[in-house]
Amino acid sequence: MLFGLRVLIYPHDHRPAHAHVLGNGCEAVINLHCPDGPPELRENYGFSQKELGRIVGGLAANLEALCASWRQIHGHY
Numbered sequence: 830m831l832f833g834l835r836v837l838i839y840p841h842d843h844r845p846a847h848a849h850v851l852g853n854g855c856e857a858v859i860n861l862h863c864p865d866g867p868p869e870l871r872e873n874y875g876f877s878q879k880e881l882g883r884i885v886g887g888l889a890a891n892l893e894a895l896c897a898s899w900r901q902i903h904g905h906y
Contacts (some may be wrong), residue, residue, distance in 0.1 A: 831887045846899040846906040847866055847871060850884050857881060859888055863906040873896035 832835065835854035846863040849856060855875030859868045868888040870881055888895060899906065 832883060834884070836888070836895075838895070838902055840902050842903075844903070844906065846903070848895055848899075850876075850888075851902060855880075857884060859877070859885060859897055861888070861892065861899065861906075862888060863892075863899060866892045868892065 831850065834850050837851065838847075838850045839849065846861040848859050848861060848868075850859060853875075856872075857870060857874070857876050858872040860871045861868050866889055868885050869884060873881060876884065896906070
C-alpha cells in the first residue's frame with residue numbers, strides 16, 4: 830500500500846521489473862529500473878500528474894524493497 834493505493838507485482842508478469850499501482854478507478858505501471866532506479870512511469874490510466882509525482886516518489890523511497898520483491902518472485906530483473 831502507498832497513499833491508500835495498491836502496489837502490485839504480479840507473479841506471472843514479464844520483464845523489465847515494474848509495479849502496477851491501482852486505486853480510485855485508476856492504474857499506473859511504473860518501471861522500477863532495479864536495482865538502482867529511478868522509477869519511471871510507463872503507462873497511466875487516470876491518475877493526475879500530481880498523483881503520479883507522488884506515486885513515483887513513494888516508489889523511489891521504497892525501491893530497495895520493491896526490487897527485492899521482484900527478484901524474489903521472478904528471480905531476475
